[in-house]
Amino acid sequence: MTGTGNGSRPPTKVGCPTEPADGNALIPTGMEELRVRVQQLSLREQIERNHFLLMRLNAANARLIQSLEQGDVFEGIAEIIANLLGSEEIAVFDYHPVEKTFSLAWSSGVEAEALQPFLCGAGMFGRAVQQGLSQFQERQQDGALLPYEKNLTACVILKSSREIVGVIAIFGLLPQKNNLEWADYELLKFLETYGAVAMKFQRLQGRQVST
């Protein structure tokens, strides 16, 4: 380590290598290099994170498109959530805007009986539909959850052209997953729109077949 030798070196200005007050230019330059390295690392990290997110969205998109061809949109959504987000307890509800009611369209890993209370549309689930905005348990205020919503991680509003098509209710996360992360929220945003389009497509296709 280099130093002034008298133990009374004036405070070094970080990131200002043009002012080597005591002729000890190595320290500020080293710090500047360190600062640049940290910035580069942070930039690289951000690039990696965004690249990872794009890969996940791309995979989700491909699975949704495949589900349109195979007619298994609900299974496709469940597969995306299981593999990319980390939950195997999912229910998808249809929303009927005229009657303002719900019906259970599909579920996996959750008992149908446990889903009955959700059909009344109260609590966090109801708020999601009333506000037209997805709701997440970790962003709820204390006491804002109904007893049966204890295990409800997220209510994702499926919305196509401002029309609510349905709701994805995500319950428990996999044991190795503690909470939703930033990329999970992005994935759920993707599902809000594209999941809705896929569900609507499947509905219309069903109608076409039946006529």
Next chain:
Amino acid sequence: MSTKKILLVDDSCTARLVNRMIFSQKSNYVLISAMDGKEAVERAKREKPDLILMDIVMPRMTGLEACRVLKKDKETEKIPVILLTTRGEEQYVQEGYASGCSDYLTKPVNDTELLDLLKAYLGE
């Protein structure tokens, strides 16, 4: 340039696609795939991959069963098998290692962790 061959085994096309994307963007591995344990055993015998990355819960033959079969076969016993699954419970992890797998990862996959592990096995 690496020409190591990896067999991806998963019945979920989402999982296969994500893994393919991770490998194709960040490595030079040759990728082949199978959709269940039975197909994995057949492909492993035929194509002798350098490593197998396999899900557990699959139709026809689970990843655990496939791993046991591969480890009993002289032709495939030395191929490292990494189980990659949603099942993170201790009981499954223990069963995984008991089946003869070399490592056990849980979904959702972390691309850096996965690539580092593969590099460790494939010596690069």
